[in-house]
Amino acid sequence: MSIYAVCTPGLERALAEELEELLGREVHIQPGGVEAEGDLVDAAGLCLWSRCAAKILFVLGEVHAASLQQLEQEVRKLDWSEILHPGQQVVVKVAGRGRIKHHDAVSKKVGFAIADSLRASAQPTPKAGKRGRGAKRGSAAPKRRFQARGPRRNHAPLTLQVRLDERVARLSLDAGGLLHKRGYRQSTAKAPIRENLAVCILRMAGWQPGVPLVDPMCGAGTFSIEAAMWAADVAPGLKPPPVTGLPGFPDDAWKTMLDEAKSAQSLASELPILTADRDKGACRATQENASRAGVHIAPVCKDISKAFETTLEGPGLVVLNPPYGVRVADNVKLAPLYHKIGGALRAQFPGWRVVMVCPDKALAGRVAKMEELVRFKNGGISVGVYVGQL
Numbered sequence: 001m002s003i004y005a006v007c008t009p010g011l012e013r014a015l016a017e018e019l020e021e022l023l024g025r026e027v028h029i030q031p032g033g034v035e036a037e038g039d040l041v042d043a044a045g046l047c048l049w050s051r052c053a054a055k056i057l058f059v060l061g062e063v064h065a066a067s068l069q070q071l072e073q074e075v076r077k078l079d080w081s082e083i084l085h086p087g088q089q090v091v092v093k094v095a096g097r098g099r100i101k102h103h104d105a106v107s108k109k110v111g112f113a114i115a116d117s118l119r120a121s122a123q124p125t126p127k128a129g130k131r132g133r134g135a136k137r138g139s140a141a142p143k144r145r146f147q148a149r150g151p152r153r154n155h156a157p158l159t160l161q162v163r164l165d166e167r168v169a170r171l172s173l174d175a176g177g178l179l180h181k182r183g184y185r186q187s188t189a190k191a192p193i194r195e196n197l198a199v200c201i202l203r204m205a206g207w208q209p210g211v212p213l214v215d216p217m218c219g220a221g222t223f224s225i226e227a228a229m230w231a232a233d234v235a236p237g238l239k240p241p242p243v244t245g246l247p248g249f250p251d252d253a254w255k256t257m258l259d260e261a262k263s264a265q266s267l268a269s270e271l272p273i274l275t276a277d278r279d280k281g282a283c284r285a286t287q288e289n290a291s292r293a294g295v296h297i298a299p300v301c302k303d304i305s306k307a308f309e310t311t312l313e314g315p316g317l318v319v320l321n322p323p324y325g326v327r328v329a330d331n332v333k334l335a336p337l338y339h340k341i342g343g344a345l346r347a348q349f350p351g352w353r354v355v356m357v358c359p360d361k362a363l364a365g366r367v368a369k370m371e372e373l374v375r376f377k378n379g380g381i382s383v384g385v386y387v388g389q390l
C-alpha cells in the first residue's frame with residue numbers, strides 16, 4: 001500500500017524531508033509529489049501533521065487502461081465494498097494523459113462501475129451520475145459525483161483520483177482534501193501565500209523551530225503563524241479527514257491520533273518571531289488569524305525601514321514575499337522598494353539569512369546577493385525562492 005503526497009512542482013524536496021521525519025521511513029520524490037509506503041492510518045496521520053503537503057492521496061492501485069472499455073472492466077473487478085460504504089458519495093476526478101483522451105467519459109464510466117459494484121454487494125440501485133460540484137463541461141479535469149442507493153449514512157463524500165499514464169490508470173483516494181486550508185486564515189490581506197507553500201519555503205531556507213525568525217511584511221501573517229504552529233507542535237489538520245470514515249479505517253484510531261496531537265502542543269513558550277507590516281488591516285488580520293490558529297503573534301504596524309525597536313539574538317532568518325508585478329515593467333517600478341528593503345534589513349539584521357519569494361532575480365538582487373533555490377508557480381506567476389545573507 002502506498003501514499004502519494006502532492007505538492008507544487010519544484011517544492012518536492014521540502015515535502016520529502018518532512019515526510020521522512022513524520023513517517024520515519026524512506027520516501028521517493030516524483031515530479032509534483034512524494035511517494036511512500038503507508039496504510040490508511042498513515043494517510044490520516046499525514047493529513048493531521050503534514051505542513052508541506054497540498055494533498056495526501058491513498059493509492060488503491062494501478063489498472064490497465066489501454067481503452068475505456070478495458071478501464072471500466074478493471075474497475076469493476078475491484079471489490080469496492082471493502083473500500084467504500086454503500087451509499088457513499090464519490091467524486092471522480094481525472095488527470096494525466098494516456099491512451100484514453102476523454103476525461104469526461106473516464107469519469108462517467110469509472111463512477112458507474114463503482115456504483116454498480118457497490119450495488120451488487122449491498123443491492124442498492126445506482127443513480128445516474130450527476131455532475132460533481134465545480135466540474136465544468138469539457139474541463140481538463142472533470143469530476144462527477146456518484147451515489148449508489150443504499151442505507152444513507154453520514155459518510156463524508158470522497159474524491160477518487162484517476163491518473164492516466166499511457167496504458168495505465170492509477171486509482172487513489174484523496175485522503176484529506178486541500179490541506180492548505182487549515183481554517184485559521186479567515187481574515188485576509190493582499191496576496192497571501194498558501195500555508196503549505198510558506199512552510200516549504202521556510203524549510204528550504206533551513207529554518208527550523210528555535211531559529212529566530214523575522215517576517216517584516218507579514219500580510220495575513222502566514223509565515224509567522226505557520227512557523228509558530230510548527231514551533232509549538234500545533235498540528236495543522238485537526239479536522240477529521242474523509243479517509244477516517246472508510247470501512248477499513250480502524251475504530252478510534254483518529255481519536256487516539258487527535259488526543260496525542262492535542263497533548264503534544266507546547267504553547268506556553270515564548271517564540272523568537274518578530275512580525276510587522278506597514279498596513280493596519282494586515283496587522284489586524286495577522287493577529288486574528290494567529291489567535292484562530294492557537295498561537296500568539298503580535299505584529300508591529302510600521303514601515304520596514306523602522307519596524308523593529310527590539311531585535312532578537314541572531315543570526316536568524318528574515319522571510320518575505322514583497323509585492324511584485326506580473327509584467328517586467330511592473331517589476332522595474334518596484335526596484336526602489338526592493339532597494340529600500342535591502343537597506344532596512346541590513347541595518348536591523350546584519351549577518352542574518354534572508355529568504356524571499358519574487359519573480360525576478362534582478363529585483364531580488366536589490367535586497368542582497370541572492371541564490372535562486374527553485375522556481376515554482378504561485379497564483380499562475382512563475383516565482384523564484386531566493387536566499388542570501390544580509
Ligand SMILES: C[S@@+](CC[C@H](N)C(=O)[O-])C[C@H]1O[C@@H](n2cnc3c(N)ncnc32)[C@H](O)[C@@H]1O
Pocket residue numbers: 189190191192193194216217218219220221222223276277278279282302303304305320321322323324
Ligand atoms: C504580498 S504581501 C505579503 C503576504 C504575506 N506573506 C502573507 O502570506 O499573507 C506584501 C505585504 O507587504 C506589505 N508592505 C508593502 N510595502 C511595505 C513597507 N514598505 N513596509 C512594510 N510592509 C510593506 C504590504 O502591506 C503587504 O501586506
